[in-house]
Amino acid sequence: MKVGLIRCLQTEDYCPATTDFKVMKDKACAFEGVTGEIEVIGINTCGGCPGKKAVTRASEMIRRGADTIVLASCITRGNPIGFACPNAEKIKDAISKKVGAEIRIIDYTH
Numbered sequence: 001m002k003v004g005l006i007r008c009l010q011t012e013d014y015c016p017a018t019t020d021f022k023v024m025k026d027k028a029c030a031f032e033g034v035t036g037e038i039e040v041i042g043i044n045t046c047g048g049c050p051g052k053k054a055v056t057r058a059s060e061m062i063r064r065g066a067d068t069i070v071l072a073s074c075i076t077r078g079n080p081i082g083f084a085c086p087n088a089e090k091i092k093d094a095i096s097k098k099v100g101a102e103i104r105i106i107d108y109t110h
Helices: 018-026 053-063 088-099
Strands: 002-007 039-045 068-071 104-106
Touching (some): 002 018, 002 053, 039 053, 053 068, 053 088, 068 088, 088 104
Parallel strands (some): 002 039, 002 068, 068 104
């Protein structure tokens, strides 16, 4: 699995994505059951509210080899601030529409 990780711009100052990387390494949470190596192709933010840059950034990570786009839990579950992105579903839908069905989208990490 070759992952392009998209995280929330609002949380990047205090969350270095350590838990995201740990669950990938341990194949836990969203990555449970993954066989084979998990390679991180890139990590980027959504670009800030309302998250429109996530689509272009996901496309670029796919161009660079990602076969899976992962929306970090800071976007979809509000970890660690306790406030999920109100645009999370729109971001996910827009990415899905742009990249097509052959690219897997995972909507959380942990």
